[in-house]
Amino acid sequence: MSKPFYSVYGRSIKEFLTVKRSLGFKYQAAEYELGNFDKIAYKREESSIGITKELASEVCARHPHESEKSRYNRIQVVRQLAFYLNDTGHASYIPKLPLFKSSYTPYVFTKEEVLKIFSIADQSKANNCNLRTGMFFIPVLFRLLYSTGIRTGEAMSLSINDIDVTHNVLKIRDSKNGKERLIPFSKSLSEALQDYLKYRNQRPAIKGVNHLFVHPAGGVNGSSIAYRWFRKILFSSGISHQGKGAGPRLHDFRHTFAVHSLVSMCEQELDLYYSLPILSTYLGHQSLAATDKYVRLTAEMYPSLIKSVNKICPHIFPDLNKTQCYEAD
DNA sequence: ACCGCGTAGTCACTAGAAAA
DNA sequence: TTTTCTAGTGACTACGCGGT
Secondary structure, eight states, X not given: OOOOOOSTTHHHHHHHHHHHHHTTOOOHHHHHHHHHHHHHHHXXXXXXXXXXXXXXXXXHSOOTXXXXXXXXXXXXXXXXXXXXXXXTTOOOOOOOOOOOOOOOOOOOOOHHHHHHHHHHHHHHHHHOXXXXXXXXXXXXXXXXXXXXXXXXXXXXXXXXXXXXXXXXXXXXXXXXXXXXXXXXXXXXXXXXXXXXXXHHHHOGGGTTOOBSSBOTTXXXXXXXXXXXXHHHXXXXXXXXXXXXXXXXXXXXXXXXXXXXXXXXXXXXXXXXXXXXXXXXXHHTOSSHHHHHHHHHHHHHHOHHHHHHHHHHSTTSSOOTTTOOOOOOO
């Protein structure tokens, strides 16, 4: 499972990993970064253990297309290794952490864009007769993501037993904490799900398969399928994708759900002191702070709405000149 | 030949826990 | 409270396979 290391640091890195793991940390991603550290040390023909300032600066140098945050994460691992080496008698330079600020702004679809995406997805499904195509469930998956705001991973791992189309509730089982949460959904989504289930259950190949989202031949698709179709449909819908990491992502259905829900609650003049905790629970956030980020996002996208709400209940929406918008999950 | 999927891998990003 | 750190997962691609 673990990769070999080639430089003079190899043994120390292995010990370091063992120590960290014995403390209960997984150190999976870190092992990858340590591998890069090892490669650089090997290339430089480092002959003795102890990180010099020169070695540290080469390892911590910014990669051409790397974000500040990623570099920050990378350097943290090297720092930990440097601390460990110091503790074990190999004097090492401890690199400084850079400053960084979050820059990603989530994409929020307009209602027109959402409708356009749905209709293109429906057309694509009608045109695709491949027996193994994920297109079979894409239209209903997109509707599910938009109308419940659940994560893509959560949707893809749903089983048919988690869906109750009589009471319009679905169950998210969170294997991580053994927690589960119930998500009520709308009548229109329920109809879409029932339609899908009808076709799904008619197919003999799918008998006995528990996964909700399967291709017509009965196989279970990974979430990369959903993403690939998403990009195709996005292109056909004429919504431009801004390139790697920047464009609308599948995950942005979740943001869109949150923002549209907030807007709709504002329009119905619901008291946000009550409705925010509800939204927070629905999204599965552990704190209100995460949900608060959507409030800022909503304020940014619908300034005129905010003006009218603030007349009734001031202080709900932040002054955007003074705050920055960060992404919430 | 072409298309779409599955898989595995790299790189990137964020939430939330832990430490200070 | 703020800073530091880890866990977890998303975004994206290459490649190979099998069905049409």
